[in-house]
Amino acid sequence: MQKTILFIAMVIGSVYILNAQDTSAVCPSLEEIDKNILFNVFPNPANGTFQIVYKSLTECPPPGWGGVLVVNIINSNGKIVYTESISDFEGEYNQTIDLRIQLKGTYIIEVVAGKQKKIKREILN
Numbered sequence: 001m002q003k004t005i006l007f008i009a010m011v012i013g014s015v016y017i018l019n020a021q022d023t024s025a026v027c028p029s030l031e032e033i034d035k036n037i038l039f040n041v042f043p044n045p046a047n048g049t050f051q052i053v054y055k056s057l058t059e060c061p062p063p064g065w066g067g068v069l070v071v072n073i074i075n076s077n078g079k080i081v082y083t084e085s086i087s088d089f090e091g092e093y094n095q096t097i098d099l100r101i102q103l104k105g106t107y108i109i110e111v112v113a114g115k116q117k118k119i120k121r122e123i124l125n
Contacts, residue, residue, distance in 0.1 A: 038055040038056075039118045044122055044123060049099070052097060053093065054069070054071075054118070067089060070111070071083065071111050072112070073110070075105065082097060093111070102124060104124050107123075109122050
């Protein structure tokens, strides 16, 4: 999280408000941000229920971050069988997903944060 520090300056009878960014958290490059994302899906293969864990290991948000995290699960026909959108997301997503009513096969787990998309495959037995 970045902190904003407000400065109020008076120059010849006028008041100006200046913003300064806190530089204590230096944001890494895009490649480093990508390396600082924890994204796990387990167990794999699964018997219908599995865990999704998504967490950023840096304080810097991904590019295009608007505070929304979207999780989609897509079957082998391209149909979204599960979707979740979390507004004002901060911290860690750790959710048990139950797809026991779905057909066995390979599913795509997609987590979207800003312009960053992470994908894993999950096999249901």
